Amino acid sequence: MLRQAQHELLIPTRGRGLYEVTRPIGEWVGKQGVECGLLTIHVRHTSASLLIQENADPDVRRDLEAFFARLVPDGDALFIHTVEGDDDMPAHVRTALTAVNLSVPVARGRLGLGTWQGVYLWEHRKASHSRAILLHLIGE
Amino acid sequence: MLRQAQHELLIPTRGRGLYEVTRPIGEWVGKQGVECGLLTIHVRHTSASLLIQENADPDVRRDLEAFFARLVPDGDALFIHTVEGDDDMPAHVRTALTAVNLSVPVARGRLGLGTWQGVYLWEHRKASHSRAILLHLIGE
Amino acid sequence: MLRQAQHELLIPTRGRGLYEVTRPIGEWVGKQGVECGLLTIHVRHTSASLLIQENADPDVRRDLEAFFARLVPDGDALFIHTVEGDDDMPAHVRTALTAVNLSVPVARGRLGLGTWQGVYLWEHRKASHSRAILLHLIGE
Numbered sequence: 001m002l003r004q005a006q007h008e009l010l011i012p013t014r015g016r017g018l019y020e021v022t023r024p025i026g027e028w029v030g031k032q033g034v035e036c037g038l039l040t041i042h043v044r045h046t047s048a049s050l051l052i053q054e055n056a057d058p059d060v061r062r063d064l065e066a067f068f069a070r071l072v073p074d075g076d077a078l079f080i081h082t083v084e085g086d087d088d089m090p091a092h093v094r095t096a097l098t099a100v101n102l103s104v105p106v107a108r109g110r111l112g113l114g115t116w117q118g119v120y121l122w123e124h125r126k127a128s129h130s131r132a133i134l135l136h137l138i139g140e
Numbered sequence: 141m142l143r144q145a146q147h148e149l150l151i152p153t154r155g156r157g158l159y160e161v162t163r164p165i166g167e168w169v170g171k172q173g174v175e176c177g178l179l180t181i182h183v184r185h186t187s188a189s190l191l192i193q194e195n196a197d198p199d200v201r202r203d204l205e206a207f208f209a210r211l212v213p214d215g216d217a218l219f220i221h222t223v224e225g226d227d228d229m230p231a232h233v234r235t236a237l238t239a240v241n242l243s244v245p246v247a248r249g250r251l252g253l254g255t256w257q258g259v260y261l262w263e264h265r266k267a268s269h270s271r272a273i274l275l276h277l278i279g280e
Numbered sequence: 281m282l283r284q285a286q287h288e289l290l291i292p293t294r295g296r297g298l299y300e301v302t303r304p305i306g307e308w309v310g311k312q313g314v315e316c317g318l319l320t321i322h323v324r325h326t327s328a329s330l331l332i333q334e335n336a337d338p339d340v341r342r343d344l345e346a347f348f349a350r351l352v353p354d355g356d357a358l359f360i361h362t363v364e365g366d367d368d369m370p371a372h373v374r375t376a377l378t379a380v381n382l383s384v385p386v387a388r389g390r391l392g393l394g395t396w397q398g399v400y401l402w403e404h405r406k407a408s409h410s411r412a413i414l415l416h417l418i419g420e
Contacts, residue, residue, distance in 0.1 A: 044254030114324030184394030276385035
């Protein structure tokens with residue numbers, strides 16, 4: 001019998017960087033008793049995003065951060081929306097270049113991620129924030 | 141009882157820019173009487189995309205446009221696919237860098253967007269177009 | 281009566297480039313006998329991604345490849361994660377800039393793609409790989 005579940009996760013961040021959320025999401029999915037289904041993850045912000053990336057070598061996260069810092073530099077004179085500081089508009093652009101929602105199939109009661117895939121919340125602001133992530137699961 | 145609904149929105153654009161579509165999408169969702177569910181939005185084009193971004197200060201949209209215009213310049217000599225003009229291939233690249241579909245949970249009969257999140261159709265061509273957006277809702 | 285189906289496609293690649301997968305995906309969807317529904321496509325890797333792009337002029341794929349090769353150059357001295365070669369970290373960045381999952385509504389038994397939209401697996405590594413794509417369909 002198909003059914004649904006929803007849940008909101010609040011993730012505290014300590015400034016810019018990639019925060020792995022695979023475990024809390026996977027634990028919530030595991031408790032729903034859904035063998036086959038679809039999980040959707042939505043971050044309710046415009047200056048933080050979601051990313052599925054390598055969960056092994058931390059250098060990958062360091063290099064992703066370095067690349068985006070160079071591509072969308074803080075304090076770029078191009079930007080006029082600077083009301084919250086020099087990382088304000090870069091955070092919006094970095095969010096636009098990545099994603100605010102993801103959909104991952106659930107198989108045998110678990111997220112259908114590849115061996116090296118982890119789910120990350122990418123905080124793009126330099127200050128600490130509390131970020132809300134909405135989870136929606138449908139399946140049976 | 142879980143059920144589905146589909147609908148196609150046609151959005152007229154007046155050239156390059158971000159067009160907010162949160163209201164027509166939210167109104168259609170509101171009419172379906174679904175309290176909890178999942179909305180998927182798909183734009184049926186390869187030179188226009190979808191973006192969830194800040195709905196408050198219009199400078200954010202101006203800066204997003206300025207950033208993408210610099211990152212993917214019209215008339216770039218790198219491109220050989222120029223059959224429809226100097227904004228043809230940049231429109232495809234801008235679409236590849238953003239998204240053509242989004243999935244947003246529905247809670248209490250409404251889109252689960254954050255306070256500052258709006259849904260935008262991003263027209264990447266300089267001429268006016270009519271853009272087709274397919275909506276799919278599942279829930280109960 | 282709403283129901284679900286899942287399937288895994290294995291796509292062999294012969295190095296970097298865009299491989300169209302619209303046909304095998306569409307054929308699998310066609311066999312499920314679902315008239316109205318939602319298809320989710322998830323690639324289970326962090327150095328290959330999914331893209332919906334123009335399926336007509338092959339110059340579009342050539343130009344997309346040229347743009348991404350310039351934006352994220354192989355062997356960039358910025359990167360320290362080079363364990364698998366000079367295309368290792370660029371492959372992760374290109375994946376982050378595009379998508380690992382897509383959701384496309386199904387209408388009248390077929391994928392609701394626009395006339396010029398094709399679904400592509402984008403291999404970002406220079407060597408040949410076998411890439412796993414998970415399909416999830418819900419509908420009736």
